[in-house]
Amino acid sequence: MTLKRTAPLVLMTAAALSMTACAQSERDSGDGGGGSSDVKDTLTFGAAGAPELFDPLYATDGETFRVTRQIHQGLLGIKPGTADVQPELAESWEPSDDGLSWTFHLRQGVKFSDGTDFDADAVCYNMERMYNQKGAGQTAAEYWTYFFGTFSDDPEGSLYKSCEAKDADTAVIDVTRTTSSFPTILSLDSFSMQSPTALEEGDANNVQAQGEGFTYPEYSMNPVGIGPYKLDSYDEANKTVTLVANDDYYGDPPKTKTLVFKIIPDETTRRQELEAGSIDGYDLPNPVDWQGLEDDGNNVQVRPAFNVLYLGLNPEKNPKLKDLRVRQAIAYALNREQMVTSQLPEGASVASQFMPEAVSGYNKDLEPYPYDPDKAKQLLKEAGAEGMSLTFAFPTEVSRPYMPDPQKIHAAFTKDLEAVGIKVKEVSKPWNGGYLDDVSANGAYDAWLLGWTGDYNAADNFLGTFFSDLKGNDFHTSVMPWGKTLSEDLKAADAIVDEDERAAAYEDINKRIAEEYLPGIPISHSPPALVTSEKVEGLVASPLTAETFDTVTVAK
Missing domain, CATH: 3.40.190.10 (Periplasmic binding protein-like II)
Known part of the structure; x- marks a missing residue:
């Protein structure tokens, strides 16, 4: 590139x-x-x-x-x-x-x-x-x-x-x-x-x-x-x-x-305003536009992929999601590789866990759940969840580093879920117009798209953010038999002073999250x-x- x-x-x-x-603190002279x-x-x-x-x-x-x-x-x-x-x-x-x-x-x-x-x-x-x-x-x-x-x-x-x-x-x-x-x-x-x-x-x-x-x-x-x-x-x-x-x-x-921040939710409009000279820059240009923007003389800076997009699940809202087989079926149903290839930039990858590879504690032995709709249908049948309904939400009026076009990603995954017999009820709200509150405070959706860009390089900043707080996490793990164990194990791992021991503890936790718990589906890591x-x-x-x-x- x-x-x-x-x-x-x-x-x-x-x-x-x-x-x-x-x-x-080093500062440029002004x-x-x-x-x-x-x-x-x-x-x-x-x-x-x-x-x-x-x-x-x-x-x-x-x-x-x-x-x-x-x-x-x-x-x-x-x-x-x-x-x-x-x-x-x-x-x-x-x-x-x-x-x-x-x-x-x-x-x-x-x-x-x-x-x-x-x-x-x-x-x-x-x-x-x-x-x-x-x-x-x-x-x-x-x-x-x-x-x-x-x-x-x-x-x-x-x-x-x-x-x-x-x-x-x-x-x-x-x-x-x-x-x-x-x-x-x-x-x-x-x-x-x-x-x-x-x-x-x-x-x-x-x-x-x-x-x-x-x-x-x-x-x-x-x-x-x-x-x-x-x-x-x-x-x-x-x-x-x-x-x-x-x-x-x-x-x-x-x-x-x-310094003026001009709020322009639509990415195409942001590019048009840059071309017209009414703004001097913007974040999260559509990956398909990167080369064209640079060809026009603009400076495109590509950051490392220090994030994760995930599909969150709420077993408290939808009890069928308490069954591991149902959560695994959703993982098998999603054609994440196709989504990454078609909608994310070069350098993006399918996620196997809830943190990027650069973070200490990443388990390199884990592989993402493969796309296998037949396996998904089999698991739904075994769980007695054939034809289940899922309220599946995405945010509007926003682009995020891990989610450049939420609606397109949602549409692709909706198609995948419906193909294995899951009935999807589509819901959307503006990012700061109710969506985040519905996910975090209200637990309003069965499933939703969200992600996280790391604040610093520590496994706790990813896994701890998602799952340490048993009572207040977005995945509602408090209703799961393993929720308390996961919360306590994350706190114990974070308290380990020795770096190698701490990394090993997080690698083990990542393995259990992927294979035994699966509170949500990690989707991808994307360089914004x-x-x-x-x-x-x-x-x-x-x-x-x-x-x-x-x-x-x-x-x-």
């Missing part, structure tokens, strides 16, 4: 317990935020979906995080172009001998965009704010549940224990157990630092359940962060989010003063791309799809 590619993916291999950092007469003051980027809100604690999707990571920063960050952790608001950190206490040495002279000082008290305020979520806030704060477990009203299940401001520049965070994920998870957007003043004044924790979703406080649409940009406006009617340079930013000013016009410079594609825009310029 002749396309331009992103920088190589550098994967973390050191266990969190041995990880310390003291290097200063010209004062677009001061050059040769560059524009505004960069316009085509987003595939609308953000749900701007308080990252309650965010769950990539389109929201694309915006919030320009506004907010965390104690740890990710080195551009890699999956490696680097210093951000903490300049260095180290664990105690037992790995249960972590000391963070903070960057000095830093302020939030409202002028509030960033210090150890601010760190502890943020950690306690997240830990002390109540009611609907606990349900909405899904990333906390995924990575930290429970909240202060159920401390036995929490990874987080406490935070102490040792002095203004030193915060000590205690955890309840050793894990390969801490402190790496502090690089996630959801755990960014926000202004204690603004959080308090905006009643930021006042989340309320409403119907199938939530209502959020005013603060969620008026965030105060510490990043290179701050929110100027969100025009829902014109589908634009406008960010402007944060004058209080501690680092080099953004090279472009104004990012395209910008030839006038754009300085945008580094991230294997985590976690790009920042403060280093980007657009020539006039």
